[in-house]
Amino acid sequence: MEEPAAFERLVYKNASNFHYMKICLVLENGSRNIEAAQFKQLIVSGLRQLYGEVGAAFPFDLLKFDPGTLTGILRVYNSGLVKLWSALTLIGSYQNELCAVRVTQVSPFLLALSGNSRELELDQASPTGEKLLLT
Amino acid sequence: MSPELEKCSRSLLVCEKSNFTKEKSRYDIHVSKHYFNYKVSIVIPECASLPASIAGVINSFNSYYRVRDLPIYKLLEEEFLEKVVKKGQFYALSYNTRIDEDNTIAFLPSGQLILSVDKDTYEQLGLEGKPSQYKHRKVLRYVVTIDLTDKLMSPGAKRYQRLITSLKEWVPIKCDLMISSKMTAAEEDGGVLQNLLSQYSFEEHRPTLHTHTLKEMPCPSLHSTDRHGDEKSCDPHHFLEWLGAVSMDISSDNEASSFLSTYVCPDPQSLMSHGLLCTVTGFLIPEDIYSLLLELRRYFDEPKFTSWLSMTVHGFVDSPVSWGTTEHGFLKSGENFYNFVCFRNQDYWLHMATGSHDGCPP
Numbered sequence: 001m002e003e004p005a006a007f008e009r010l011v012y013k014n015a016s017n018f019h020y021m022k023i024c025l026v027l028e029n030g031s032r033n034i035e036a037a038q039f040k041q042l043i044v045s046g047l048r049q050l051y052g053e054v055g056a057a058f059p060f061d062l063l064k065f066d067p068g069t070l071t072g073i074l075r076v077y078n079s080g081l082v083k084l085w086s087a088l089t090l091i092g093s094y095q096n097e098l099c100a101v102r103v104t105q106v107s108p109f110l111l112a113l114s115g116n117s118r119e120l121e122l123d124q125a126s127p128t129g130e131k132l133l134l135t
Numbered sequence: 136m137s138p139e140l141e142k143c144s145r146s147l148l149v150c151e152k153s154n155f156t157k158e159k160s161r162y163d164i165h166v167s168k169h170y171f172n173y174k175v176s177i178v179i180p181e182c183a184s185l186p187a188s189i190a191g192v193i194n195s196f197n198s199y200y201r202v203r204d205l206p207i208y209k210l211l212e213e214e215f216l217e218k219v220v221k222k223g224q225f226y227a228l229s230y231n232t233r234i235d236e237d238n239t240i241a242f243l244p245s246g247q248l249i250l251s252v253d254k255d256t257y258e259q260l261g262l263e264g265k266p267s268q269y270k271h272r273k274v275l276r277y278v279v280t281i282d283l284t285d286k287l288m289s290p291g292a293k294r295y296q297r298l299i300t301s302l303k304e305w306v307p308i309k310c311d312l313m314i315s316s317k318m319t320a321a322e323e324d325g326g327v328l329q330n331l332l333s334q335y336s337f338e339e340h341r342p343t344l345h346t347h348t349l350k351e352m353p354c355p356s357l358h359s360t361d362r363h364g365d366e367k368s369c370d371p372h373h374f375l376e377w378l379g380a381v382s383m384d385i386s387s388d389n390e391a392s393s394f395l396s397t398y399v400c401p402d403p404q405s406l407m408s409h410g411l412l413c414t415v416t417g418f419l420i421p422e423d424i425y426s427l428l429l430e431l432r433r434y435f436d437e438p439k440f441t442s443w444l445s446m447t448v449h450g451f452v453d454s455p456v457s458w459g460t461t462e463h464g465f466l467k468s469g470e471n472f473y474n475f476v477c478f479r480n481q482d483y484w485l486h487m488a489t490g491s492h493d494g495c496p497p
Contacts, residue, residue: 004480005154006152007157008151008153010149016146016372109375109472115176117450118452122230
């Protein structure tokens with residue numbers, strides 16, 4: 001058996017290199033088939049439009065994309081966060097169709113994106129179904 | 136672009152390393168002071184299905200209630216106050232209220248009531264509070280903290296009367312609440328909570344359990360003595376990133392040249408033939424989480440293939456407090472979570488993280 005570890009405490013401030021964003025694409029005429037690569041291309045072209053060829057040349061990752069809900073998770077270096085966020089805000093059309101990008105969550109911890117309490121939906125389980133009546 | 140724009144708002148990650156068997160380790164306090172928990176997720180490498188003992192603990196988690204349009208002063212009436220709130224282990228948090236927009240209310244098990252309200256409500260309430268720490272030029276949010284166990288707050292006292300008048304007549308705040316009480320589960324409150332709930336529309340909810348088996352994926356190697364990630368382990372940020380990737384089913388077998396993503400599992404790594412990801416969501420109380428942690432520690436009583444397992448607990452992003460009575464805000468995402476990595480020899484690592492509008496974890 002190894003020796004028990006000695007107590008140690010460390011505080012990291014702003015030590016994460018990345019920020020993570022959960023975003024969702026909303027199309028004017030409802031959803032349609034978009035692949036992950038097309039989605040990333042849309043963001044890249046949005047960046048290029050706003051910041052030009054050189055200004056937009058920074059790496060970011062599309063960690064995950066769900067074609068069903070058009071929701072994606074991005075990873076970007078801290079230094080590129082403001083640029084990426086602003087470009088996302090200004091994306092207004094996809095293949096001549098009006099669209100918008102909604103930013104649901106932004107965090108320096110990817111783990112935080114997996115536990116968003118704003119997603120807690122207690123109404124679905126409601127036995128009275130009041131929510132349905134309201135809508 | 137201005138270099139100022141390349142900076143990000145502050146975030147904190149506190150890492151502790153110790154051993155469960157040491158008397159001085161404070162892990163139990165960190166768990167019990169994180170009052171409002173939304174989700175627990177467990178990752179156990181080289182484990183195919185949820186062990187019965189752990190499933191048993193999860194099944195015994197307390198139920199919680201969601202009650203609609205409850206006037207807050209009802210929870211401050213004498214009988215309720217004496218038999219439920221002051222007895223401890225009473226947790227309540229307003230549901231579907233956003234800490235950066237709405238009035239948010241919380242009852243802490245220590246017998247404190249916290250009202251995080253906007254400026255208008257604060258001025259109408261006429262109760263003594265403090266401006267929120269996280270203000271921007273103008274103060275638009277105030278936090279009122281009332282210690283209900285204080286003698287001056289006992290029913291009949293002047294300050295108590297003032298509190299009731301302000302919440303009953305001046306600003307009759309009503310909201311949906313999530314309530315959990317250990318006393319009610321043990322029926323030690325004489326049915327007072329049930330009586331109150333029955334006057335309003337309410338539902339009882341059970342925490343929701345999901346299990347998922349992970350297959351053939353890379354997994355970071357961890358060594359309890361090397362928490363900084365110098366040689367034998369990966370560093371805490373990379374480990375937490377990997378946990379996030381596992382929780383959200385993000386693939387980590389990318390190549391450096393991939394167009395979509397360059398995310399890879401951190402080094403040193405090994406191949407995990409299978410693993411277990413188990414999540415529980417709801418309005419979870421610290422007592423339940425503590426009993427789960429105790430059970431997870433017992434997992435290593437019998438020989439196992441893995442040398443570590445992990446438990447992550449996410450707090451409510453819209454709670455007015457994170458740990459203890461430390462004020463909590465939202466800004467970009469309101470994250471407040473902690474993570475235990477338990478090792479075979481009862482060593483543990485504890486990671487506690489908060490975002491910009493939050494104090495330093497304890």
